[in-house]
Amino acid sequence: MIYMVGIGPFITIPFVVGAMKGPQCMLAWLLGALLAFMDGSVWAELGAKWPEAGGSYVFLQKLYNNKWGRLMSFLLIWQTCIQAPLVIASGAIGFAKYLTYLVPLTEWEKKGVSGSLIILVVILLYREVKSIGRISVVLWIITGVTFLWLIGSGFMGFDAKKAFTFSKDAFDLSPIFFVGLGQASLQTVYSYLGYYNSCNLGGEIENPQKNIPRSIFISIAGIAVLYLAMQMVLLGAMPWQKIAGSEFVISSYFEQIYNVQVANIATGLILIIAAASLFAGTLGYSRIPYAAALDGNFFPVFSKTHPTKKFPHVSLLVIGVISFAFSLLFKLQDVIKAIITMRILVQFVGQSAGVIYWHYNKPKEERPYKMKWFPVPAILGIIIWLFIMFTSDFKFIAGAIGIITLGAIVYVTIVNKTFFKPAIQSN
Secondary structure, three states, X not given: OXXXXXXXXXXXXXXXXXXXXXXXXXXXXHHHHHHHHHHHHHXXXXXXXXXXXXXXXXXXXXXXXXXXXXHHHHHHHHHHHHHHHHHHHHHHHHHXXXXXXXXXXXXXXXXXXXXXXXXXXXXXXXXXXXXXXXXXXXXXXXXXXXHHXXXXXXXXXXXXXXXXXXXXXXXXXXXXXXXXXXXXXXXXXXHHOOXXXXXXXXXXXXXXXXXXXXXXXXXXXXXXHHHHHHHHHHHHHOOHHHHHOOOOHHHHHHHHHOOHHHHHHHHHHHHHXXXXXXXXXXXXXXXXXXXXXXXXXXXXXXXXXXXXXXXXXXHHHHHHHHHHHHHHHOOHHHHHHHHHHHHHHHHHHHHHHHHHHHHHHOOOOOOOOOOOOOOHHHHHXXXXXXXXXXXXXXXHHHHHHHHHHHHHHHHHHXXXXXXXXXXXXXX
16 A cells, blocks of 8 residues: 555646646546556456466466467566666655755756665665565555545635536547546556555465455555545645646645645655655565566576575665666656556556456366456456557557567567576575
8 A cells, every 4th residue: 555655646636637627637536446446356366366476477477378478478577677667766756856845956966866765765675574564564654644634634624616616618528538537547547556566475475365355455445545535635625726736736735724834744744655655666576577587587696585584685676776777867757657558558458358368268267366247347447458548648659569569579589599497496
């Protein structure tokens, strides 16, 4: 849950409200929640069946099997080497952006802050997973308290007229409306991402057949309620035009309700939440190249674990270094759009299509958790994912397809002719 929240909702709200141009922005948050539940059903079934480090890397290999499974899993790792550091970098960039509410920073100083934060996160993660769990509980308490404070404060001066006054063309179902909904939903989906993070740590979770599905659905339900309530109280406190134009919307919200001093405290808590999300995200992503290297589908050095603390330290360090570089190079909005569009075809659509194929190809295979109302969640998830992708900017669609194509070429011409030996798992 701390990975799902992060800096995401605090930086995306102005873009969501601006894209929908009014309180109808709630539709984008609802569509994001629906997609998370539909796609979460896929992850829950696969995570319970194959609770191993690596998440989608393992799932795609198992679902498609043989050469197609190896190709799909390679394409995932190919994308992850770019996409995972982008996700981590986006959180660090958003952290530096909010910090400027407290401390005026130049562009280069912001880059210094974001890079330093990534270094700190890697240092904190350089330990065995049980102590990380204890840290995560503390961070989640801070996250929950901050949201309750934010939402509770909004009820004191809630103005229903602001929250529920729609323009005459608010629900004009024209192509422009659907493009706006798609672009707004891309932003909300970014804020919901992370419901699957326990799947990346499947090999380190007790009783994964129950705990992975449970963690996914509890996280989505809890976060959806918090996001919807947060967006509603903001709409009831500030005109939507002000929300859409705000660079620090949550800080401005607390400043309007209380004063600058209280807004400073709230901003400090948001920064802690952002750092907590980076902590959880980097933990999960560091396990994916590790899983690929273990079975001989990636460079063997990534399979190494720390000699005493038994965690994949090489993978963690490499992901951290690339994330550090990306945090210095890219702008926040471009990073967010690239993150979503890059992952849709191989990971999300590929995984949902794969679980449908698996059900019909091997109907009698044991499934510790079976998605409810199969195959409706998988099909509906595919439709929404493609809707979001094809209402995005063309350059990001082209970039995503280009990366997949280049990865396939690399696989066919180089990787498919080179077989790494599976590593012996040391822990």
